[in-house]
Structure formats: C-alpha cells, structure tokens
Amino acid sequence: MLEGLLIGLSTAFSISNLLMVIGGCLIGTFIGMLPGLGPMSIIAIMIPVAISIGDPSAAIILLAGVYYGAIFGGSTSSILINAPGVASTVATSFDGYPLTRQGKAGKALTVAAISSFAGGTIGAILLMGFAPALASVALLFHSAEYFALMVVGLSAIAAFAGTGQVSKALLMTVLGLVMATVGEGVLFNMPRFTMGIMDLQSGFGFITLAMAMFALPEALYLVLDPTRSGRSSGQGNEIKDLRITKEEAKSIAPVIGRQSIQGFLIGVLPGAGATIASFLGYAVERNIAPREEQEKFGKGSVKGLAAPESANNAACTGSFVPLLTLGIPGSGTTAILLGALIALNVSPGPRLMVDQPQIFWSVIISMYIGNVVLLILNLPLIPYIAKVLAVPRTFLIPFILFFTLMGAYIGQNNATELLILVGLGVSATILRFGDYPLAPLLIGFILGPMLEDNFSRAMQLYDGIGFIWERPMTLGLLALALALIFLPSYRASRARLKAQGVAEGD
Numbered sequence: 129m130l131e132g133l134l135i136g137l138s139t140a141f142s143i144s145n146l147l148m149v150i151g152g153c154l155i156g157t158f159i160g161m162l163p164g165l166g167p168m169s170i171i172a173i174m175i176p177v178a179i180s181i182g183d184p185s186a187a188i189i190l191l192a193g194v195y196y197g198a199i200f201g202g203s204t205s206s207i208l209i210n211a212p213g214v215a216s217t218v219a220t221s222f223d224g225y226p227l228t229r230q231g232k233a234g235k236a237l238t239v240a241a242i243s244s245f246a247g248g249t250i251g252a253i254l255l256m257g258f259a260p261a262l263a264s265v266a267l268l269f270h271s272a273e274y275f276a277l278m279v280v281g282l283s284a285i286a287a288f289a290g291t292g293q294v295s296k297a298l299l300m301t302v303l304g305l306v307m308a309t310v311g312e313g314v315l316f317n318m319p320r321f322t323m324g325i326m327d328l329q330s331g332f333g334f335i336t337l338a339m340a341m342f343a344l345p346e347a348l349y350l351v352l353d354p355t356r357s358g359r360s361s362g363q364g365n366e367i368k369d370l371r372i373t374k375e376e377a378k379s380i381a382p383v384i385g386r387q388s389i390q391g392f393l394i395g396v397l398p399g400a401g402a403t404i405a406s407f408l409g410y411a412v413e414r415n416i417a418p419r420e421e422q423e424k425f426g427k428g429s430v431k432g433l434a435a436p437e438s439a440n441n442a443a444c445t446g447s448f449v450p451l452l453t454l455g456i457p458g459s460g461t462t463a464i465l466l467g468a469l470i471a472l473n474v475s476p477g478p479r480l481m482v483d484q485p486q487i488f489w490s491v492i493i494s495m496y497i498g499n500v501v502l503l504i505l506n507l508p509l510i511p512y513i514a515k516v517l518a519v520p521r522t523f524l525i526p527f528i529l530f531f532t533l534m535g536a537y538i539g540q541n542n543a544t545e546l547l548i549l550v551g552l553g554v555s556a557t558i559l560r561f562g563d564y565p566l567a568p569l570l571i572g573f574i575l576g577p578m579l580e581d582n583f584s585r586a587m588q589l590y591d592g593i594g595f596i597w598e599r600p601m602t603l604g605l606l607a608l609a610l611a612l613i614f615l616p617s618y619r620a621s622r623a624r625l626k627a628q629g630v631a632e633g634d
Contacts, residue, residue, distance in 0.1 A: 133256070136489025139185050140497060148186050149494050152193020153200075153501045160201030160214070161513075162531065167198035167214065167461045175468050184472040185487050189494045191468055192448075195461060196248060196495065199402065199444050200502045203240045203437060204513060208233060209528050211343035215334055215574055216402035216440040219410045221342060222567060223425065223432035230428050237510045238372060239430050240437045241503060243384050247438035248499040250388035251395070251445030256492050269397055271585035272595040276605035277397065278579040281404045282571060283411070283612040297568045300559075304572025307332055309580070327544035336536040336545045337552060337573055341566045343532040344553030349560075350525050372430075380434040383413055391439030395446025402440035402447070403574055409439030415615055445495055452476050452488055 139145060152174075159170050174194055178187035202214040207224035220240065227236035269277075282301060310321045311331025322328040372380075390412065391405040413435040414425045425432040451462045451469075453476075469476050474487060481488045536549040556566055586595045597603055 131485075133489055133493075135485050136491075136493040139486045139490035140189065140493035144183075145186050145189050145490065145494065146497070148181075148190040149193045149498050150501055152190045152195075153197040153498050153505065156194040156197020156199075157201035157502065157505065160198035161204045162534075167195050167202075168464060170194050170198050171461060171464050171468070175464070175471070178468060179471055184469075184474050184484075185490045187472055188465075188469065188474070188487060188491055191465055192491055192494060193498050193501075195465070196441065196444050196498055197502060199441060200241075200244050200248075200506070203244070204237065205531070207236045207240060207433075208513070209343065209531075210346045211528065211532060212338050215338070216406050216443075217436075218338060218342075218403075218567070218570055219406040219436035220433065220440075222410065222436075223427070223429045225346075226426065226428035227430075227433065232428070234510055235372060235430075236433060237513065238507070239376075239380065239433050241506045241510070242372075243380070243434040243437035244441045245499050245503040246384045247388040247391060247441035248445055248502075249496060250385070251392045251442035252492060252495040252499065254389070254392050254442075255445055255448060255495070268601070270599075271582045271589065272599045272602040273605065274397070275579060275582040275586050276602045276609070277404070278575045278582060280605055280609045280612065281407055281575050282579070283609040296564050300564055300566065301568040301572040304569040304574075305576045305579075307337070307569075308573045308576025325544075327542055332548065332552075332573070333536070333545055334574065336549050338570060339532045339536050340549050340552035341556045341570055343528055344549065345557040345560055345566075347525050347528045347532065348553070348557050350528070376430050380430055383431050383434045384438045387413065387435045387438040388442040391442035392446040394439070395443030396449045402443040405443035406436035406440040407571055409435040411612060415612060441499075448491065448495075452480055452491070 140149075155174070156167065156170060160167065171191055171194055174191060178191050181187045181190065199214065199216060202212070202217040203220045203224065206212040206217045206221035207228055210221050210225040212218045212221050224236045224240065227233070308331070310328055312319055312329060319329055387405075387409040391402070391409055394405040394408065395402065410425075410432060413431055414422055417425070417431065421429070421431065447462050451466060466476065474480070474484065533546055533549065536545045537543065559566060587593065589595070590598065595602060596606065
C-alpha cells in the first residue's frame with residue numbers, strides 16, 4: 129500500500145495531472161450549477177476530450193474531477209433557487225433554500241462547501257485504506273439486500289413529514305412509486321400506463337419531475353407572493369455574511385463525521401449511490417436529533433444541510449470502490465466512467481491495483497487534491513454566486529423559468545417534456561397549497577425502479593418472498609426500515625404523554 133501511495137503521489141502531483149484536476153473541478157463546478165446538466169451529461173460530453181489526451185491516468189483524473197466537481201456545484205442551484213438538477217442534491221434544498229429565504233444564502237453555501245469538502249476528504253481517506261476489503265463486503269449484497277436497502281431509503285419519508293403529516297407523506301410516496309412504473313418495465317420490455325403516448329415510452333424524466341416539484345412552483349410562488357423575492361425581503365444586504373458561529377460549527381461537526389462514513393459505505397454498494405446516501409443521511413440525522421431540533425429540519429437547519437452534502441460527496445468517492453476494484457459501476461455516472469476506462473484500454477478489477485497501480489492510486493490521491501481545489505475555488509466565489517438573489521423579481525422569475533424549461537428539455541431532448549413539466553408543476557403548486565410534502569414523491573420516484581428490479585429478481589431466485597427470512601442481512605435491513613418509520617411516531621407520542629403528565633401535575 130505504501131509503495132502504491134508513493135506511485136500515486138508522484139503521478140497525481142505531476143504538473144499535467146494537477147492541471148487536469150483543476151480543469152475538471154472548474155468545468156464540473158460551473159456546469160453542475162446549471163439545473164438539468166448533471167454529472168452524467170457532463171462526463172459523457174467530456175469523454176472524447178479525455179480519450180484524446182492519450183494518458184489513461186490523466187484522462188481518468190480529469191473525468192473524476194468533473195464528477196465530484198459537478199456534485200459539489202450541483203448544490204448551488206438547490207440552495208439559491210430551489211432547483212435541484214441532480215438527484216443527489218434534492219435533499220440539499222430541503223434546508224438550503226429555507227436558509228436562503230431567511231437571508232442566509234452565504235452561510236448556506238459555506239456550510240455546503242465545508243460539508244462537501246469534509247465528506248469528500250473522509251471518503252478519499254477511507255477509499256485509500258479500505259478499498260480492497262470493502263469490495264469483498266459489497267459482493268455479499270445480492271438482489272434481496274438491495275431490495276431491503278431501497279425499503280430503508282423509502283422509510284426516510286418519516287423524516288420529511290411534519291407534525292400530523294405522516295399519512296400525507298405516505299400518500300405522496302405511493303404516488304411517486306406509481307409514477308415510476310410509467311414506461312417500459314425494468315425486467316419486461318412492455319410499455320405500462322403510457323396511454324398510447326409514445327413520448328411516455330421511457331417514463332417520466334427525473335429532471336422534469338424535480339423541476340416540476342421544486343423550481344416551477346417556486347417561480348409561481350414568486351408571482352403570487354412578491355415578498356418571496358430576495359430584494360423585497362431584504363436579503364441583498366446579508367449576502368456577504370459567510371460566517372458560521374462556534375455553536376453551529378460544534379453542532380455540524382459530528383453530523384459531518386457520521387454522514388461521511390455512512391455515505392461512503394452506501395456509495396460502496398453497487399447501485400446505491402449518492403442519492404440514497406443523501407436521503408438516508410438527512411433522515412437519520414433528523415430522527416436522532418432532539419425534539420426541539422427536529423422541528424427546525426425543513427425550515428433552515430444547518431444540520432439538515434450538512435448531512436446530505438457530506439453524505440452525497442462521500443458516496444461519490446465510495447462509488448469508485450466497486451468501479452476500480454471489481455469493475456462494477458455503482459451508478460449511472462460510474463457506468464459512463466467504466467466505458468471511458470475500457471475505451472482507454474484500462475481493465476478495472478481486482479488486478480488493477482497490481483497491474484496499473486499508477487492509475488488506481490493517482491485517482492485516489494487526485495480526489496483529495498480535487499476536494500482542496502474545490503474548497504479554494506468555491507469559498508471566495510460564494511459572495512458573487514449568492515448575488516443571484518439581488519436580482520430583481522422581474523428578472524429572477526424569467527431566470528428560474530428559463531433554466532427550469534432548459535433543464536427539462538435537455539434531460540430528455542423532447543419538447544413533450546415541457547408540457548409534462550407545466551402540468552406537473554401546476555399540480556405540485558396545488559399540492560403545496562394543500563400542505564402536502566413533495567419530497568416523499570420524489571423519493572418514491574427515484575427508488576421505485578430499483579425497488580421493483582431487485583424485488584423481482586429476489587422473487588425469481590427464491591421462488592417467493594422466502595428470501596426475507598432466509599437472508600439475515602435482508603431481515604436486519606427491513607427491521608431498520610420499520611424502526612425509521614415508527615421511531616418518530618413513538619417519540620412524538622412519548623412527548624405528548626409527558627406534556628400531558630406535566631399539565632396534570634400543574
């Protein structure tokens with residue numbers, strides 16, 4: 129390992145590779161800020177450039193820099209205009225945007241930058257020390273365990289439900305699962321619930337749905353309620369406030385530590401990825417928080433912002449474990465990276481660390497360098513990035529609508545998506561007026577296909593649902609999911625009984 133690290137250091141710290149890291153981080157960050165252009169799109173565009181470089185180490189370092197740069201930058205649009213263009217930054221908007229609404233955009237971007245840096249750095253350290261061992265653990269997960277893991281992800285709905293809203297959150301989750309079934313099935317190439325519309329053959333696009341649930345309703349709210357704009361609420365005067373108090377730093381430090389480790393471990397599992405890591409990170413932190421702090425989640429909690437940002441960046445690093453050590457892509461983005469590796473005549477797998485150690489270790493070292501570069505790039509730019517909030521409402525609304533429509537169109541390259549976007553956006557606005565949480569719908573939609581795929585495979589392998597009690601790990605994960613669902617209700621009932629006891633004592 130020490131010899132490999134020295135090889136990686138000498139490769140990663142060459143002038144050309146340092147320029148690749150910086151260039152990849154810059155490209156990923158700035159394009160990642162645009163809703164609709166996630167890491168998959170950026171990396172697919174950059175592959176011909178990477179192949180033309182010739183040196184496999186430099187090419188993979190460039191693409192890796194673009195990858196975590198896009199995840200790092202993707203939180204910006206979620207925080208500032210409530211437009212998460214990447215699935216892994218949806219949870220960032222739950223508390224990031226409320227902080228912006230309170231005039232704390234600079235603080236929100238600072239917390240996101242520090243959390244992302246810490247998550248990526250801890251992930252790189254864990255990847256350096258435990259990659260081979262974790263690869264063997266990842267192989268223990270089969271379809272049954274992945275199905276249970278998806279159920280754990282869905283159990284996060286309890287974290288997004290306010291007081292007395294669990295039934296509403298459950299209803300929205302089911303609606304999201306139903307929407308995920310539109311289009312061709314995962315195992316069967318038969319269109320479902322398309323109503324004969326060819327454009328629905330591939331189902332609803334994630335970008336379209338995310339924009340319809342968050343960005344478009346926000347633009348409509350700005351029209352209906354002028355006081356929501358940054359200028360009219362006096363936010364422009366507080367843009368430069370980037371400071372985090374000592375109390376806030378102490379409160380988010382353990383959150384960042386826990387979610388960096390948890391996010392990395394989830395990222396190691398092929399198929400899990402940064403999205404599940406961010407949702408679970410948010411849910412876990414809300415459930416273990418004291419009662420008074422739980423009420424702040426969803427209303428501008430720095431813990432609620434730090435948790436998903438740490439988790440998704442650590443998970444991005446963790447997804448390189450199955451890619452480099454097993455040759456198994458852990459997500460859609462790493463599947464594209466796998467194609468790039470093959471095109472560069474690099475065969476990822478157990479022999480990569482032995483046969484081409486300069487590639488394996490230089491990628492890991494470059495991840496740490498990339499996180500440092502991203503922090504140096506982003507912190508000084510925060511006051512300027514946040515100035516989007518000083519834009520008058522008459523310009524801000526068209527700005528949000530333009531990027532919303534552009535993101536939906538680019539996501540599927542289909543004009544019908546714009547009609548779907550408007551229809552879903554109006555429906556989402558009505559649901560918001562009815563106080564229905566929209567996050568559970570998006571969770572159900574994202575996890576639905578993976579849930580169906582793995583459940584079907586497990587049923588086929590075990591000829592029924594016997595896999596639930598035949599595999600201890602599956603049973604344990606399902607028990608965890610039940611705990612995540614019922615623990616908030618149990619704590620709420622205990623708090624009510626305690627309050628009643630106090631009242632009767634008085």
